[in-house]
Amino acid sequence: MQMLLRKILLDPFLIMLLGAMLLAALLPARGDAADVLDWVVTAAIALLFFLYGAKLSPSAVASGLLHWRLQSLVFICTYGIFPVLGLIASHVLRGHLPDDLVLGILFLCLLPSTVQSSIAFTSIARGNVAAAITSASLSNLAGVFVTPLLVGLIIGAQGGESFDLSSVGDIALQILLPFAIGQLCRPLIGKFLQRHARMTQFTDRGAILLVVYAAFSEGMVAGVWSHVDGTDLIWILATACILLALILAITALLGKLLGFSREDQITILFCGSKKSLATGVPMAGILFAGQSVSLVVLPLMIFHQIQLFICALLAQRYAAHADADANAVNTVVQAVETKA
Known part of the structure:
Protein backbone atom coordinates (compact mmCIF):
# COMPACT_ATOMS: atom_id res chain seq x y z
CA MET A 1 0.00 0.00 0.00
CA GLN A 2 2.86 2.38 0.81
CA MET A 3 4.37 1.72 -2.63
CA LEU A 4 1.00 2.42 -4.24
CA LEU A 5 0.65 5.71 -2.37
CA ARG A 6 4.14 6.83 -3.37
CA LYS A 7 3.46 5.95 -6.99
CA ILE A 8 0.24 7.96 -7.08
CA LEU A 9 1.59 10.95 -5.18
CA LEU A 10 4.60 11.07 -7.50
CA ASP A 11 2.64 10.42 -10.67
CA PRO A 12 5.07 11.38 -13.47
CA PHE A 13 2.26 12.77 -15.61
CA LEU A 14 1.09 14.99 -12.77
CA ILE A 15 4.62 16.29 -12.42
CA ALA A 34 1.41 31.95 -29.72
CA ASP A 35 0.06 31.78 -33.29
CA VAL A 36 2.44 28.95 -34.17
CA LEU A 37 1.53 27.16 -30.93
CA ASP A 38 -2.15 27.32 -31.86
CA TRP A 39 -1.43 25.48 -35.11
CA VAL A 40 0.72 22.91 -33.31
CA VAL A 41 -1.98 22.31 -30.71
CA THR A 42 -4.63 21.87 -33.42
CA LEU A 51 -4.98 7.41 -32.82
CA TYR A 52 -8.08 6.90 -30.67
CA GLY A 53 -10.00 5.95 -33.80
CA ALA A 54 -7.25 3.63 -35.02
CA LYS A 55 -7.02 1.85 -31.66
CA LEU A 56 -10.76 1.30 -31.05
CA SER A 57 -11.93 -2.09 -32.27
CA PRO A 58 -15.45 -2.05 -33.78
CA SER A 59 -15.83 -5.76 -32.97
CA ALA A 60 -15.07 -5.15 -29.29
CA VAL A 61 -17.71 -2.43 -29.19
CA ALA A 62 -20.26 -4.68 -30.92
CA SER A 63 -19.69 -7.55 -28.47
CA GLY A 64 -19.87 -5.28 -25.46
CA LEU A 65 -23.19 -3.83 -26.62
CA LEU A 66 -24.79 -7.18 -25.83
CA HIS A 67 -24.48 -6.25 -22.15
CA TRP A 68 -26.86 -3.38 -22.74
CA ARG A 69 -28.06 -3.01 -19.13
CA LEU A 70 -24.57 -2.29 -17.85
CA GLN A 71 -23.71 0.01 -20.73
CA SER A 72 -26.97 1.92 -20.31
CA LEU A 73 -26.39 2.45 -16.59
CA VAL A 74 -22.82 3.70 -17.13
CA PHE A 75 -24.08 6.05 -19.84
CA ILE A 76 -26.81 7.40 -17.53
CA CYS A 77 -24.30 7.95 -14.73
CA THR A 78 -21.83 9.68 -17.05
CA TYR A 79 -24.18 11.89 -19.03
CA GLY A 80 -27.22 12.10 -16.76
CA ILE A 81 -26.48 11.88 -13.05
CA PHE A 82 -23.07 13.54 -13.21
CA PRO A 83 -24.37 16.62 -15.10
CA VAL A 84 -27.15 16.98 -12.51
CA LEU A 85 -24.53 16.97 -9.75
CA GLY A 86 -22.58 19.55 -11.74
CA LEU A 87 -25.62 21.81 -12.04
CA ILE A 88 -26.22 21.64 -8.28
CA ALA A 89 -22.55 22.35 -7.56
CA SER A 90 -22.45 25.29 -9.98
CA HIS A 91 -25.48 26.88 -8.32
CA VAL A 92 -23.99 26.43 -4.85
CA LEU A 93 -20.58 27.81 -5.89
CA ARG A 94 -21.82 30.79 -7.86
CA GLY A 95 -20.70 33.85 -5.94
CA HIS A 96 -17.95 31.93 -4.12
CA LEU A 97 -15.74 31.32 -7.18
CA PRO A 98 -14.93 33.25 -10.37
CA ASP A 99 -17.36 32.46 -13.18
CA ASP A 100 -14.73 30.65 -15.28
CA LEU A 101 -13.95 28.25 -12.41
CA VAL A 102 -17.67 27.56 -11.86
CA LEU A 103 -17.92 26.94 -15.60
CA GLY A 104 -14.99 24.53 -15.34
CA ILE A 105 -16.64 22.52 -12.57
CA PHE A 121 -8.71 -0.20 -12.18
CA THR A 122 -11.47 -2.62 -13.22
CA LEU A 141 -17.05 7.90 -28.73
CA ALA A 142 -20.41 9.25 -27.54
CA GLY A 143 -18.66 12.16 -25.86
CA VAL A 144 -17.64 13.60 -29.22
CA PHE A 145 -21.34 14.23 -29.84
CA VAL A 146 -22.92 14.33 -26.38
CA THR A 147 -20.50 16.63 -24.55
CA PRO A 148 -20.77 19.54 -27.06
CA LEU A 149 -24.54 19.03 -27.08
CA LEU A 150 -24.72 19.17 -23.26
CA VAL A 151 -22.43 22.20 -23.21
CA GLY A 152 -24.74 23.96 -25.63
CA LEU A 153 -27.93 22.99 -23.82
CA ILE A 154 -26.76 23.51 -20.23
CA ILE A 155 -23.91 26.01 -20.26
CA GLY A 156 -25.21 27.92 -23.27
CA ALA A 157 -28.66 28.21 -21.71
CA GLN A 158 -27.18 29.50 -18.47
CA GLY A 159 -24.57 31.92 -19.72
CA GLY A 160 -25.41 32.68 -23.33
CA GLU A 161 -21.94 34.12 -24.04
CA SER A 162 -20.06 31.15 -22.60
CA PHE A 163 -20.67 28.90 -25.58
CA ASP A 164 -20.70 29.44 -29.32
CA LEU A 165 -22.72 26.91 -31.31
CA SER A 166 -20.23 27.25 -34.17
CA SER A 167 -17.86 25.29 -31.92
CA VAL A 168 -19.76 22.15 -32.89
CA GLY A 169 -18.31 22.46 -36.37
CA ASP A 170 -14.83 22.82 -34.90
CA ILE A 171 -15.42 19.67 -32.84
CA ALA A 172 -16.41 17.79 -35.98
CA LEU A 173 -13.37 19.06 -37.89
CA GLN A 174 -10.71 18.66 -35.18
CA ILE A 175 -12.01 15.58 -33.34
CA LEU A 176 -14.68 13.62 -35.21
CA LEU A 177 -13.05 13.74 -38.65
CA PRO A 178 -9.62 12.52 -37.42
CA PHE A 179 -11.40 9.84 -35.36
CA ALA A 180 -13.31 8.62 -38.43
CA ILE A 181 -10.13 8.59 -40.53
CA GLY A 182 -8.42 6.60 -37.76
CA GLN A 183 -11.22 4.03 -37.89
CA LEU A 184 -10.78 3.72 -41.65
CA CYS A 185 -7.03 3.30 -41.24
CA ARG A 186 -7.33 0.76 -38.42
CA PRO A 187 -6.89 -2.31 -40.70
CA LEU A 188 -3.58 -0.83 -41.89
CA ILE A 189 -2.06 0.45 -38.64
CA GLY A 190 -4.08 -1.15 -35.82
CA LYS A 191 -1.61 -3.96 -35.14
CA PHE A 192 1.33 -1.56 -35.33
CA LEU A 193 -0.25 0.65 -32.66
CA GLN A 194 -0.86 -2.39 -30.43
CA ARG A 195 2.82 -3.34 -30.68
CA HIS A 196 3.93 0.22 -29.91
CA ALA A 197 1.54 1.13 -27.11
CA ARG A 198 4.16 3.28 -25.38
CA MET A 199 4.46 5.44 -28.49
CA THR A 200 0.73 6.14 -28.52
CA GLN A 201 0.78 6.86 -24.79
CA PHE A 202 3.55 9.39 -25.40
CA THR A 203 1.41 11.02 -28.10
CA ASP A 204 -1.62 11.14 -25.78
CA ARG A 205 0.26 12.81 -22.98
CA GLY A 206 2.27 15.06 -25.27
CA ALA A 207 -0.91 16.45 -26.82
CA ILE A 208 -2.43 17.13 -23.40
CA LEU A 209 0.74 18.86 -22.19
CA LEU A 210 0.75 21.07 -25.29
CA VAL A 211 -2.87 22.08 -24.75
CA VAL A 212 -2.26 22.77 -21.05
CA TYR A 213 0.80 24.89 -21.84
CA ALA A 214 -1.11 26.83 -24.51
CA ALA A 215 -4.11 27.40 -22.24
CA PHE A 216 -2.04 28.54 -19.29
CA SER A 217 0.14 30.72 -21.51
CA GLU A 218 -2.95 32.48 -22.77
CA GLY A 219 -4.12 32.89 -19.19
CA MET A 220 -0.79 34.39 -18.10
CA VAL A 221 -0.74 36.86 -21.00
CA ALA A 222 -4.33 37.89 -20.28
CA GLY A 223 -3.66 38.15 -16.54
CA VAL A 224 -6.52 35.85 -15.54
CA TRP A 225 -4.55 34.28 -12.68
CA SER A 226 -4.81 37.50 -10.72
CA HIS A 227 -8.42 36.47 -10.08
CA VAL A 228 -7.51 33.13 -8.40
CA ASP A 229 -6.35 32.78 -4.80
CA GLY A 230 -5.82 30.03 -2.23
CA THR A 231 -9.44 30.14 -1.12
CA ASP A 232 -10.58 29.39 -4.67
CA LEU A 233 -8.31 26.34 -4.81
CA ILE A 234 -9.72 25.08 -1.51
CA TRP A 235 -13.27 25.45 -2.88
CA ILE A 236 -12.31 23.52 -6.03
CA LEU A 237 -10.57 20.77 -4.06
CA ALA A 238 -13.51 20.35 -1.69
CA THR A 239 -16.01 20.34 -4.55
CA ALA A 240 -14.03 17.75 -6.50
CA CYS A 241 -13.87 15.46 -3.44
CA ILE A 242 -17.60 15.81 -2.79
CA LEU A 243 -18.53 15.20 -6.43
CA LEU A 244 -16.36 12.07 -6.57
CA ALA A 245 -17.70 10.75 -3.26
CA LEU A 246 -21.30 11.24 -4.41
CA ILE A 247 -20.89 9.60 -7.80
CA LEU A 248 -18.96 6.66 -6.30
CA ALA A 249 -21.74 6.12 -3.76
CA ILE A 250 -24.44 6.43 -6.43
CA THR A 251 -22.79 4.00 -8.88
CA PHE A 260 -25.65 -6.77 -11.15
CA LEU A 269 -18.26 1.92 -10.28
CA PHE A 270 -15.03 2.67 -12.13
CA CYS A 271 -16.44 3.49 -15.58
CA GLY A 272 -19.36 5.57 -14.33
CA SER A 273 -17.43 7.73 -11.88
CA LYS A 274 -14.53 9.06 -13.94
CA LYS A 275 -13.97 12.04 -16.20
CA VAL A 293 -9.45 28.13 -20.93
CA SER A 294 -6.76 27.75 -18.28
CA LEU A 295 -9.32 28.46 -15.56
CA VAL A 296 -11.96 26.26 -17.19
CA VAL A 297 -9.67 23.20 -17.21
CA LEU A 298 -8.21 23.77 -13.72
CA PRO A 299 -11.06 21.96 -11.87
CA LEU A 300 -10.74 19.04 -14.31
CA MET A 301 -7.00 18.73 -13.66
CA ILE A 302 -7.58 18.69 -9.90
CA PHE A 303 -10.48 16.23 -10.17
CA HIS A 304 -8.39 13.98 -12.41
CA GLN A 305 -5.66 13.52 -9.82
CA ILE A 306 -8.13 12.96 -6.98
CA GLN A 307 -10.03 10.31 -8.95
CA LEU A 308 -6.79 8.45 -9.71
CA PHE A 309 -5.79 8.45 -6.05
CA ILE A 310 -9.16 7.37 -4.62
CA CYS A 311 -9.96 4.82 -7.33
CA ALA A 312 -6.53 3.21 -6.99
CA LEU A 313 -7.19 2.69 -3.29
CA LEU A 314 -10.66 1.29 -4.03
CA ALA A 315 -9.29 -1.08 -6.69
CA GLN A 316 -6.70 -2.43 -4.26
CA ARG A 317 -9.40 -2.93 -1.63
CA TYR A 318 -11.66 -4.82 -4.03
CA ALA A 319 -8.72 -6.97 -5.09
CA ALA A 320 -7.86 -7.78 -1.47
CA HIS A 321 -11.47 -8.82 -0.79
CA ALA A 322 -11.53 -10.98 -3.93
CA ASP A 323 -8.29 -12.70 -2.90
CA ALA A 324 -9.61 -13.25 0.61
CA ASP A 325 -12.83 -14.80 -0.76
CA ALA A 326 -10.84 -17.04 -3.10
CA ASN A 327 -8.61 -18.19 -0.23
CA ALA A 328 -11.66 -18.92 1.92
CA VAL A 329 -13.22 -21.02 -0.84
CA ASN A 330 -9.97 -22.94 -1.35
CA THR A 331 -9.75 -23.62 2.37
CA VAL A 332 -13.28 -25.02 2.46
CA VAL A 333 -12.64 -27.17 -0.62
CA GLN A 334 -9.44 -28.56 0.86
CA ALA A 335 -11.22 -29.32 4.14
CA VAL A 336 -14.00 -31.17 2.32
CA GLU A 337 -11.50 -33.15 0.24
CA THR A 338 -9.52 -34.08 3.37
CA LYS A 339 -12.62 -35.42 5.12
CA ALA A 340 -13.62 -37.31 2.00
Whole structure:
Protein backbone atom coordinates (compact mmCIF):
# COMPACT_ATOMS: atom_id res chain seq x y z
CA MET A 1 0.00 0.00 0.00
CA GLN A 2 2.86 2.38 0.81
CA MET A 3 4.37 1.72 -2.63
CA LEU A 4 1.00 2.42 -4.24
CA LEU A 5 0.65 5.71 -2.37
CA ARG A 6 4.14 6.83 -3.37
CA LYS A 7 3.46 5.95 -6.99
CA ILE A 8 0.24 7.96 -7.08
CA LEU A 9 1.59 10.95 -5.18
CA LEU A 10 4.60 11.07 -7.50
CA ASP A 11 2.64 10.42 -10.67
CA PRO A 12 5.07 11.38 -13.47
CA PHE A 13 2.26 12.77 -15.61
CA LEU A 14 1.09 14.99 -12.77
CA ILE A 15 4.62 16.29 -12.42
CA MET A 16 4.72 16.98 -16.17
CA LEU A 17 1.40 18.82 -15.98
CA LEU A 18 2.72 20.98 -13.16
CA GLY A 19 5.88 21.53 -15.22
CA ALA A 20 3.82 22.69 -18.21
CA MET A 21 1.95 25.13 -15.97
CA LEU A 22 5.21 26.42 -14.47
CA LEU A 23 6.76 26.84 -17.93
CA ALA A 24 3.71 28.79 -19.05
CA ALA A 25 4.04 31.01 -15.98
CA LEU A 26 7.73 31.71 -16.62
CA LEU A 27 7.80 31.67 -20.44
CA PRO A 28 4.29 32.14 -21.85
CA ALA A 29 3.88 32.03 -25.61
CA ARG A 30 3.29 35.50 -27.02
CA GLY A 31 2.74 37.08 -30.44
CA ASP A 32 3.92 34.99 -33.37
CA ALA A 33 4.98 32.17 -31.04
CA ALA A 34 1.41 31.95 -29.72
CA ASP A 35 0.06 31.78 -33.29
CA VAL A 36 2.44 28.95 -34.17
CA LEU A 37 1.53 27.16 -30.93
CA ASP A 38 -2.15 27.32 -31.86
CA TRP A 39 -1.43 25.48 -35.11
CA VAL A 40 0.72 22.91 -33.31
CA VAL A 41 -1.98 22.31 -30.71
CA THR A 42 -4.63 21.87 -33.42
CA ALA A 43 -2.44 19.28 -35.17
CA ALA A 44 -1.72 17.50 -31.88
CA ILE A 45 -5.43 17.25 -31.06
CA ALA A 46 -6.18 15.86 -34.52
CA LEU A 47 -3.40 13.28 -34.14
CA LEU A 48 -4.65 12.35 -30.67
CA PHE A 49 -8.15 11.50 -31.88
CA PHE A 50 -6.85 9.87 -35.05
CA LEU A 51 -4.98 7.41 -32.82
CA TYR A 52 -8.08 6.90 -30.67
CA GLY A 53 -10.00 5.95 -33.80
CA ALA A 54 -7.25 3.63 -35.02
CA LYS A 55 -7.02 1.85 -31.66
CA LEU A 56 -10.76 1.30 -31.05
CA SER A 57 -11.93 -2.09 -32.27
CA PRO A 58 -15.45 -2.05 -33.78
CA SER A 59 -15.83 -5.76 -32.97
CA ALA A 60 -15.07 -5.15 -29.29
CA VAL A 61 -17.71 -2.43 -29.19
CA ALA A 62 -20.26 -4.68 -30.92
CA SER A 63 -19.69 -7.55 -28.47
CA GLY A 64 -19.87 -5.28 -25.46
CA LEU A 65 -23.19 -3.83 -26.62
CA LEU A 66 -24.79 -7.18 -25.83
CA HIS A 67 -24.48 -6.25 -22.15
CA TRP A 68 -26.86 -3.38 -22.74
CA ARG A 69 -28.06 -3.01 -19.13
CA LEU A 70 -24.57 -2.29 -17.85
CA GLN A 71 -23.71 0.01 -20.73
CA SER A 72 -26.97 1.92 -20.31
CA LEU A 73 -26.39 2.45 -16.59
CA VAL A 74 -22.82 3.70 -17.13
CA PHE A 75 -24.08 6.05 -19.84
CA ILE A 76 -26.81 7.40 -17.53
CA CYS A 77 -24.30 7.95 -14.73
CA THR A 78 -21.83 9.68 -17.05
CA TYR A 79 -24.18 11.89 -19.03
CA GLY A 80 -27.22 12.10 -16.76
CA ILE A 81 -26.48 11.88 -13.05
CA PHE A 82 -23.07 13.54 -13.21
CA PRO A 83 -24.37 16.62 -15.10
CA VAL A 84 -27.15 16.98 -12.51
CA LEU A 85 -24.53 16.97 -9.75
CA GLY A 86 -22.58 19.55 -11.74
CA LEU A 87 -25.62 21.81 -12.04
CA ILE A 88 -26.22 21.64 -8.28
CA ALA A 89 -22.55 22.35 -7.56
CA SER A 90 -22.45 25.29 -9.98
CA HIS A 91 -25.48 26.88 -8.32
CA VAL A 92 -23.99 26.43 -4.85
CA LEU A 93 -20.58 27.81 -5.89
CA ARG A 94 -21.82 30.79 -7.86
CA GLY A 95 -20.70 33.85 -5.94
CA HIS A 96 -17.95 31.93 -4.12
CA LEU A 97 -15.74 31.32 -7.18
CA PRO A 98 -14.93 33.25 -10.37
CA ASP A 99 -17.36 32.46 -13.18
CA ASP A 100 -14.73 30.65 -15.28
CA LEU A 101 -13.95 28.25 -12.41
CA VAL A 102 -17.67 27.56 -11.86
CA LEU A 103 -17.92 26.94 -15.60
CA GLY A 104 -14.99 24.53 -15.34
CA ILE A 105 -16.64 22.52 -12.57
CA LEU A 106 -19.83 22.20 -14.61
CA PHE A 107 -17.84 21.36 -17.75
CA LEU A 108 -15.95 18.48 -16.10
CA CYS A 109 -19.30 16.92 -15.15
CA LEU A 110 -20.31 16.82 -18.84
CA LEU A 111 -17.25 14.92 -20.05
CA PRO A 112 -16.94 11.23 -21.01
CA SER A 113 -15.27 8.64 -18.83
CA THR A 114 -11.58 7.81 -18.98
CA VAL A 115 -10.37 4.85 -21.03
CA GLN A 116 -7.02 3.60 -19.74
CA SER A 117 -7.53 4.12 -16.01
CA SER A 118 -11.13 2.80 -16.02
CA ILE A 119 -9.97 -0.43 -17.64
CA ALA A 120 -6.86 -0.69 -15.46
CA PHE A 121 -8.71 -0.20 -12.18
CA THR A 122 -11.47 -2.62 -13.22
CA SER A 123 -8.81 -5.22 -13.97
CA ILE A 124 -7.02 -4.68 -10.64
CA ALA A 125 -10.32 -4.95 -8.74
CA ARG A 126 -11.21 -8.24 -10.53
CA GLY A 127 -14.14 -6.70 -12.40
CA ASN A 128 -15.63 -7.34 -15.85
CA VAL A 129 -12.73 -6.11 -17.99
CA ALA A 130 -14.41 -6.82 -21.34
CA ALA A 131 -17.41 -4.71 -20.34
CA ALA A 132 -15.08 -1.98 -19.06
CA ILE A 133 -13.25 -1.81 -22.38
CA THR A 134 -16.51 -1.42 -24.28
CA SER A 135 -18.05 0.98 -21.77
CA ALA A 136 -15.05 3.32 -21.67
CA SER A 137 -14.68 3.24 -25.45
CA LEU A 138 -18.36 3.93 -26.05
CA SER A 139 -18.33 6.72 -23.49
CA ASN A 140 -15.52 8.51 -25.31
CA LEU A 141 -17.05 7.90 -28.73
CA ALA A 142 -20.41 9.25 -27.54
CA GLY A 143 -18.66 12.16 -25.86
CA VAL A 144 -17.64 13.60 -29.22
CA PHE A 145 -21.34 14.23 -29.84
CA VAL A 146 -22.92 14.33 -26.38
CA THR A 147 -20.50 16.63 -24.55
CA PRO A 148 -20.77 19.54 -27.06
CA LEU A 149 -24.54 19.03 -27.08
CA LEU A 150 -24.72 19.17 -23.26
CA VAL A 151 -22.43 22.20 -23.21
CA GLY A 152 -24.74 23.96 -25.63
CA LEU A 153 -27.93 22.99 -23.82
CA ILE A 154 -26.76 23.51 -20.23
CA ILE A 155 -23.91 26.01 -20.26
CA GLY A 156 -25.21 27.92 -23.27
CA ALA A 157 -28.66 28.21 -21.71
CA GLN A 158 -27.18 29.50 -18.47
CA GLY A 159 -24.57 31.92 -19.72
CA GLY A 160 -25.41 32.68 -23.33
CA GLU A 161 -21.94 34.12 -24.04
CA SER A 162 -20.06 31.15 -22.60
CA PHE A 163 -20.67 28.90 -25.58
CA ASP A 164 -20.70 29.44 -29.32
CA LEU A 165 -22.72 26.91 -31.31
CA SER A 166 -20.23 27.25 -34.17
CA SER A 167 -17.86 25.29 -31.92
CA VAL A 168 -19.76 22.15 -32.89
CA GLY A 169 -18.31 22.46 -36.37
CA ASP A 170 -14.83 22.82 -34.90
CA ILE A 171 -15.42 19.67 -32.84
CA ALA A 172 -16.41 17.79 -35.98
CA LEU A 173 -13.37 19.06 -37.89
CA GLN A 174 -10.71 18.66 -35.18
CA ILE A 175 -12.01 15.58 -33.34
CA LEU A 176 -14.68 13.62 -35.21
CA LEU A 177 -13.05 13.74 -38.65
CA PRO A 178 -9.62 12.52 -37.42
CA PHE A 179 -11.40 9.84 -35.36
CA ALA A 180 -13.31 8.62 -38.43
CA ILE A 181 -10.13 8.59 -40.53
CA GLY A 182 -8.42 6.60 -37.76
CA GLN A 183 -11.22 4.03 -37.89
CA LEU A 184 -10.78 3.72 -41.65
CA CYS A 185 -7.03 3.30 -41.24
CA ARG A 186 -7.33 0.76 -38.42
CA PRO A 187 -6.89 -2.31 -40.70
CA LEU A 188 -3.58 -0.83 -41.89
CA ILE A 189 -2.06 0.45 -38.64
CA GLY A 190 -4.08 -1.15 -35.82
CA LYS A 191 -1.61 -3.96 -35.14
CA PHE A 192 1.33 -1.56 -35.33
CA LEU A 193 -0.25 0.65 -32.66
CA GLN A 194 -0.86 -2.39 -30.43
CA ARG A 195 2.82 -3.34 -30.68
CA HIS A 196 3.93 0.22 -29.91
CA ALA A 197 1.54 1.13 -27.11
CA ARG A 198 4.16 3.28 -25.38
CA MET A 199 4.46 5.44 -28.49
CA THR A 200 0.73 6.14 -28.52
CA GLN A 201 0.78 6.86 -24.79
CA PHE A 202 3.55 9.39 -25.40
CA THR A 203 1.41 11.02 -28.10
CA ASP A 204 -1.62 11.14 -25.78
CA ARG A 205 0.26 12.81 -22.98
CA GLY A 206 2.27 15.06 -25.27
CA ALA A 207 -0.91 16.45 -26.82
CA ILE A 208 -2.43 17.13 -23.40
CA LEU A 209 0.74 18.86 -22.19
CA LEU A 210 0.75 21.07 -25.29
CA VAL A 211 -2.87 22.08 -24.75
CA VAL A 212 -2.26 22.77 -21.05
CA TYR A 213 0.80 24.89 -21.84
CA ALA A 214 -1.11 26.83 -24.51
CA ALA A 215 -4.11 27.40 -22.24
CA PHE A 216 -2.04 28.54 -19.29
CA SER A 217 0.14 30.72 -21.51
CA GLU A 218 -2.95 32.48 -22.77
CA GLY A 219 -4.12 32.89 -19.19
CA MET A 220 -0.79 34.39 -18.10
CA VAL A 221 -0.74 36.86 -21.00
CA ALA A 222 -4.33 37.89 -20.28
CA GLY A 223 -3.66 38.15 -16.54
CA VAL A 224 -6.52 35.85 -15.54
CA TRP A 225 -4.55 34.28 -12.68
CA SER A 226 -4.81 37.50 -10.72
CA HIS A 227 -8.42 36.47 -10.08
CA VAL A 228 -7.51 33.13 -8.40
CA ASP A 229 -6.35 32.78 -4.80
CA GLY A 230 -5.82 30.03 -2.23
CA THR A 231 -9.44 30.14 -1.12
CA ASP A 232 -10.58 29.39 -4.67
CA LEU A 233 -8.31 26.34 -4.81
CA ILE A 234 -9.72 25.08 -1.51
CA TRP A 235 -13.27 25.45 -2.88
CA ILE A 236 -12.31 23.52 -6.03
CA LEU A 237 -10.57 20.77 -4.06
CA ALA A 238 -13.51 20.35 -1.69
CA THR A 239 -16.01 20.34 -4.55
CA ALA A 240 -14.03 17.75 -6.50
CA CYS A 241 -13.87 15.46 -3.44
CA ILE A 242 -17.60 15.81 -2.79
CA LEU A 243 -18.53 15.20 -6.43
CA LEU A 244 -16.36 12.07 -6.57
CA ALA A 245 -17.70 10.75 -3.26
CA LEU A 246 -21.30 11.24 -4.41
CA ILE A 247 -20.89 9.60 -7.80
CA LEU A 248 -18.96 6.66 -6.30
CA ALA A 249 -21.74 6.12 -3.76
CA ILE A 250 -24.44 6.43 -6.43
CA THR A 251 -22.79 4.00 -8.88
CA ALA A 252 -22.10 1.48 -6.11
CA LEU A 253 -25.67 1.68 -4.83
CA LEU A 254 -27.27 1.41 -8.28
CA GLY A 255 -25.12 -1.59 -9.16
CA LYS A 256 -26.36 -3.43 -6.07
CA LEU A 257 -30.01 -2.35 -6.28
CA LEU A 258 -30.30 -3.41 -9.93
CA GLY A 259 -28.92 -6.87 -9.22
CA PHE A 260 -25.65 -6.77 -11.15
CA SER A 261 -22.94 -9.33 -10.38
CA ARG A 262 -19.95 -8.31 -8.28
CA GLU A 263 -17.77 -8.06 -11.41
CA ASP A 264 -20.31 -5.85 -13.17
CA GLN A 265 -20.73 -3.66 -10.09
CA ILE A 266 -17.00 -2.98 -10.14
CA THR A 267 -17.16 -2.03 -13.82
CA ILE A 268 -20.08 0.32 -13.21
CA LEU A 269 -18.26 1.92 -10.28
CA PHE A 270 -15.03 2.67 -12.13
CA CYS A 271 -16.44 3.49 -15.58
CA GLY A 272 -19.36 5.57 -14.33
CA SER A 273 -17.43 7.73 -11.88
CA LYS A 274 -14.53 9.06 -13.94
CA LYS A 275 -13.97 12.04 -16.20
CA SER A 276 -11.42 12.13 -19.00
CA LEU A 277 -8.59 14.66 -18.90
CA ALA A 278 -7.38 13.41 -22.29
CA THR A 279 -10.69 14.33 -23.93
CA GLY A 280 -11.64 17.27 -21.72
CA VAL A 281 -8.59 19.47 -22.19
CA PRO A 282 -8.66 19.46 -26.03
CA MET A 283 -12.44 19.92 -26.03
CA ALA A 284 -12.21 22.89 -23.69
CA GLY A 285 -9.71 24.53 -26.02
CA ILE A 286 -12.21 24.22 -28.87
CA LEU A 287 -15.51 24.86 -27.08
CA PHE A 288 -14.31 27.84 -25.05
CA ALA A 289 -11.88 29.39 -27.52
CA GLY A 290 -11.17 33.02 -26.74
CA GLN A 291 -12.04 32.63 -23.08
CA SER A 292 -10.00 31.77 -19.96
CA VAL A 293 -9.45 28.13 -20.93
CA SER A 294 -6.76 27.75 -18.28
CA LEU A 295 -9.32 28.46 -15.56
CA VAL A 296 -11.96 26.26 -17.19
CA VAL A 297 -9.67 23.20 -17.21
CA LEU A 298 -8.21 23.77 -13.72
CA PRO A 299 -11.06 21.96 -11.87
CA LEU A 300 -10.74 19.04 -14.31
CA MET A 301 -7.00 18.73 -13.66
CA ILE A 302 -7.58 18.69 -9.90
CA PHE A 303 -10.48 16.23 -10.17
CA HIS A 304 -8.39 13.98 -12.41
CA GLN A 305 -5.66 13.52 -9.82
CA ILE A 306 -8.13 12.96 -6.98
CA GLN A 307 -10.03 10.31 -8.95
CA LEU A 308 -6.79 8.45 -9.71
CA PHE A 309 -5.79 8.45 -6.05
CA ILE A 310 -9.16 7.37 -4.62
CA CYS A 311 -9.96 4.82 -7.33
CA ALA A 312 -6.53 3.21 -6.99
CA LEU A 313 -7.19 2.69 -3.29
CA LEU A 314 -10.66 1.29 -4.03
CA ALA A 315 -9.29 -1.08 -6.69
CA GLN A 316 -6.70 -2.43 -4.26
CA ARG A 317 -9.40 -2.93 -1.63
CA TYR A 318 -11.66 -4.82 -4.03
CA ALA A 319 -8.72 -6.97 -5.09
CA ALA A 320 -7.86 -7.78 -1.47
CA HIS A 321 -11.47 -8.82 -0.79
CA ALA A 322 -11.53 -10.98 -3.93
CA ASP A 323 -8.29 -12.70 -2.90
CA ALA A 324 -9.61 -13.25 0.61
CA ASP A 325 -12.83 -14.80 -0.76
CA ALA A 326 -10.84 -17.04 -3.10
CA ASN A 327 -8.61 -18.19 -0.23
CA ALA A 328 -11.66 -18.92 1.92
CA VAL A 329 -13.22 -21.02 -0.84
CA ASN A 330 -9.97 -22.94 -1.35
CA THR A 331 -9.75 -23.62 2.37
CA VAL A 332 -13.28 -25.02 2.46
CA VAL A 333 -12.64 -27.17 -0.62
CA GLN A 334 -9.44 -28.56 0.86
CA ALA A 335 -11.22 -29.32 4.14
CA VAL A 336 -14.00 -31.17 2.32
CA GLU A 337 -11.50 -33.15 0.24
CA THR A 338 -9.52 -34.08 3.37
CA LYS A 339 -12.62 -35.42 5.12
CA ALA A 340 -13.62 -37.31 2.00
